[in-house]
Structures are given as C-alpha cells and as structure tokens.
Amino acid sequence: MQTLNLDLGNRSYPIYIGSGILSMKKILCQHIEGKNIAIVSNETIANYYQEILCKSLGEYEILSITLPDGEKQKNLSTVEKIYDLLVENHFPRDSTLVALGGGVVGDITGFAASTYQRGVGFIQIPTTLLAQVDSSVGGKTGVNHPQSKNMIGAFYQPKAVIIDTETLKTLDKREISAGLAEVIKYGLLADANFFAWLENNIVELLARNDEALIQAITQSCKNKAKIVSEDELETNKRALLNLGHTFGHAIEAVLGYGNWLHGEAVGCGLVMAAKLSNQIGWLNTTELDRIIALIEKTGLPTKLPKEIDRKKLKEHMFFDKKILKGELRLVLLKKIGKALITTDFSENALDDLLLNF
C-alpha cells in the first residue's frame, strides 16, 4: 500500500492507495471521530461494496444512503434529501459522511458534509479511476445548477481518501480509458518522466494490472496533491489542472452530457490543447505526435465528432465559469511536462483549430 500526504496545514490528510484496503478496518477507523456514519453511495456501487465496507465499520451506527445512478442526481434536491435523513436520524456534529462511489457521489457527499451543521467529517472512497486520480483529491465538492455545471459547491477537504484498486475490477472498459485521460494530463502538465512511463505501460494499465494501476494512481495523486497544496482555492496555479478541460467541458455541453464520458471529452480536449500549443509555436511536432499516439492507444477520441457545431463549441468556451474579467484563459503546453495558463493566443488561432479539428 502507498500512502501520500496532502499538505494543507491543519487540513492535511492522507491518501491511501492499495489493493483490498476497503477491508482494512484500522485505516478507516482512525479517521472517524464520533459514532455516527452515513455511507452515501449509488445503486450499482452499493451492490458491490457496501457490505465489505459495513463489515469494516461494524462498531459504528451506520446509515446507508443509496442514490439512483447518474449525473442527473447531482443537484441541490439530492443534497436536501441527505440533510433530511441526517436530521431525521439525529446525526450530531461529530458525524462522518463517507462517499462510496464515483465523482458524482463524491461531489454530492462532500458538499453535504461541508454544509451539514457547518461541516462534519468526510471520507472519500472513490471507486472509479477518474474519481481516484482526480475528483476525490483536493476538496472540490458541489452540485450542478440547472443552467450550469458545478455552480454550487464548496472547497472542503476530506479527512482521508481511500483508494482500493479492487474496485476497478468491476469497472467498464470505457471508464478505465476515461480515467486514464486525467492520468495522462498529470504527465503533460508537470511530469515528463511520468508521461514516458505511461507510454511504456499503457497496455498493462488497460489490462488493469494492479501494480501498474497503483503506480499510475500514486503518481497522479502526488502531482495533484502538490498543486493543490500550493493553491487550495484555485486563485492561480491550481487552474493548471484544467488542461484539456475548457475544450472538454464545451464538447460535453454541446454534445449533450452523457454522450461522451467526461474523461473522453478531456482526452479529446488534451489533443486540442496540444494542437493549439503547436499551432502557436509552443509545443514541437514530435511531442504533439507522441501525445496523439498515447491518447489514441488509451482508447480515447482524438477527433471531434464531425457533426458537432463549432460555433457553439466556441461560445461555450467563452461562457466557462473560469473566465476572469471576460478574457478566455487556456492551459497550453510549452512542452510535455510544462504547462502555462495563458491568454497568449489569437482568437484566429482558436477559430482555426476549432474549424479544422
């Protein structure tokens, strides 16, 4: 088992990564304060893992909250249902909410934990690769507004993140590839060695080799933890983590959410960011080709669907909530392992990319 520490002063916490750690009672229990635990999960995941988890938590008073599957649950009324159950069951201030599931479950549960009685204990047990390497680490929690994704939320750090690679065994193949999009992102952002390692190990990863998965997740979380500890509230550097995401979010929105998985849109977004970086003379063509090759091998889209409305795509990019003072900032690549947040591209270059991609 690997243990990383996310260093945030008195809000620091460990990230445990290993195979079978859901059954390790001691690891779980040291991060629980009172005697009340609510396990929030969704139907699919609860079926697979709730029993193992409840066994590890035998001595506590456990309330199971099972949400229907899917991103459409990620709204305020789901959070209200969680509040209702906690109040009904007299959950006190020293309760702990455990998120057992993917990014949707983690985001909802974290937001409920951050706002129930002004904040109770919170533990992340991500069960998808995407959540393990991205959303479960760093304290971004929240739900969607009917008009806009992730509009309502809080920065709220968990007490611990518990990543059991066993949970990846039941995951759909497409979801493994989608998770790997975020893994590749960390290599591109700040870790050229890791990118090279991924090029050499992509077959093992897709085959869900435990050792390879643990290494990829550990290295991803290490990279994320470093950036988050330097800029918890995303006032500057943390925005680097959006590499590929401004494109990706626009693709998801224009295609209609759920057509492509988030990670698939990010994969394509990474190629778009790389291509724009190359077009403006930052990233050299050899490295661009390496990026496209790895994304392709990972089973992710490297092209936009032909029919997608390019104008709408651009509009959506300019609506992205990360726009500061009306200016579109993108994360672009100087080279593999070095990204910058920049406005240093012409609108023409962007138009050109969108039209010809």
Add this chain to the structure above:
Amino acid sequence: MQTLNLDLGNRSYPIYIGSGILSMKKILCQHIEGKNIAIVSNETIANYYQEILCKSLGEYEILSITLPDGEKQKNLSTVEKIYDLLVENHFPRDSTLVALGGGVVGDITGFAASTYQRGVGFIQIPTTLLAQVDSSVGGKTGVNHPQSKNMIGAFYQPKAVIIDTETLKTLDKREISAGLAEVIKYGLLADANFFAWLENNIVELLARNDEALIQAITQSCKNKAKIVSEDELETNKRALLNLGHTFGHAIEAVLGYGNWLHGEAVGCGLVMAAKLSNQIGWLNTTELDRIIALIEKTGLPTKLPKEIDRKKLKEHMFFDKKILKGELRLVLLKKIGKALITTDFSENALDDLLLNF
C-alpha cells in the same frame, strides 16, 4: 471610526465601526475584487439604506436582491433564488455579495457567497445591533432546516465587516435591548471591566448615544474576535459564546419563534445560566444580583413566561445540536468575566432551576 482586525491568517479581515461609514466609498471598495456586486437586503432595510450604498458603489455593476422580511426566509429555497439570479446575470467567480441587513440577511447571504462557484467575495454590512455585535463577525453562515435551526451552513469569513451606527437610528427600541443582550454576554464571558462599564452606561446606550454605541460595539467585537481567532471552527473555546444560548434557543423554540426576539430569549437565558451557576456554588449572590439588575435595566425579560412548558424546555435543551456524545454541556459562570463550558452540574439542579424560574 474604530478599526479592529479579526486575525485568521490568510482569512483575516477588518471590522470598521463608526457613524456614517456607509457613505465612505474608499472603505467599501478596497474589499471588492471584480466588477460585479450583488447587494442582498430585505424590504425594510433596502428602503432605508440601499440608495446610500449604491451611491458609494457607483462604478460597479450592481444587482439588487431584495428578500421579504423575516426569519422564515432563512431557508434553502431563498438561497436557490439567489443562485438563480447570479447565474442568470452571469456573475463570475470574482463577484462580491454584500449583505445589507440583520442576522437573517447576513446568514443567508454569507451561505450563498460561500457556495456560489465554491466561494465568492462577501462583505457584511449589519444594520441591527444584534448582527453588529454577534452574527456578522466570525463567519458563521447558514439557513434553517424545516426541523431544526441553523442546521445547514458553512464557516465562511467575510472580506470586511462594516458597522455604521447610523443604521441603529431607525431600529425599534425592543431590538436595541435585544442587541444589548449579546453585548452584556461579552462582559459576563470574559471582560469584567466591560460589564462594569455597561452598568454605568446602560442609559446612554438605550438612548442610542453614538459614542457609547461605538464603544460597546467595539468592545463586543474585540471580545468576539479574540475567541473566534483562537477557535474558528468551534471545536472548543468558541462554544463559550453560547452563554445563555442553550436556554435561549429552548425558550424560542417552545414559545414559538417570533414571540420573543432572539436577544430577549438570550437575555433571559443569561439570567438562567447565572442562576444555575449560583445554585451550584460557582457565582456569588452579589454578582448574580448585579447581572439580574443590568438585564432588567436593559429592558430584557428576567423571568420565563408563567405558562411555558418546563418539560418541553428541558427536552429542547437536550436536543440542541451542540450536544457532544449525548451529554448536555452548558456555559456557566465562575464569576462575572469568567465562564466555563461544563457538564459539572446535576440534572437535579437543572430541573430545580427550570421548575422554579
């Protein structure tokens, strides 16, 4: 004008206290980052002060959100309405929400600010004495759950608190007394000199003498700021600020909210806490009498309504959300200026107090 600083590392902020500072453009503007401001207020307060404030903020894009008056607005659906307006008006991450009003407006606005796009700028402009000396300082924000008050919320610090004593001129006399209950609390808690000063200046305060008010508010905020800076998230010491409140909340709940003002219930709660402290041999009778005399002079109740159901009162105290591990903790007085959080009283002593008060 007095300026205090609430010391919370990178979340520190100033508290300005003076007469007419709502018109001082410079003070306001230095705490605003972007160009979008939403002023959240209620009908009564908006009528009085919105114009002055908008004049001071002339160069910004201002969205006015006026809520109906009253505590019953303090719920999630009001917060949702605020989100809707912010999204509709494309409010970006560098927006600022300004709470112009009493505790209800401050609590709602603060919670909306803490959760819109995971946190935007927030300025408190409290316009009641109660909010000026209590709820606007320290970062407690939130709304009520249908079953329980203040169940949903966040700790979220404002960028500044702006206290203009001019706003107290339009306040109902009863609300001045209610605010003074919290002022007296600070003297009792930790500041015997301040308590003595209040005994000597209560007439001037009730007459709304500007100088006396500024001094009382400054000293109250100083005391509160000290405690909050030592225990922002109320893990221990901050609970001292609940002196009189476990009794007070129970009175409000059993009488039905709105019958007594919160400050009136707290005033009576302070006498009850003092009496129990005396009963268990902590507070001497001379000091108990001084406390009762000051609360009385302030125009606050020192007795429970005869008809109130004592059994329900006790039940409610045991339901208070601050109960840790099933044990009722109360803040009691060793002497004027020294309070402790304690379980060191018998249930008999509490029963005796409740029956005979």
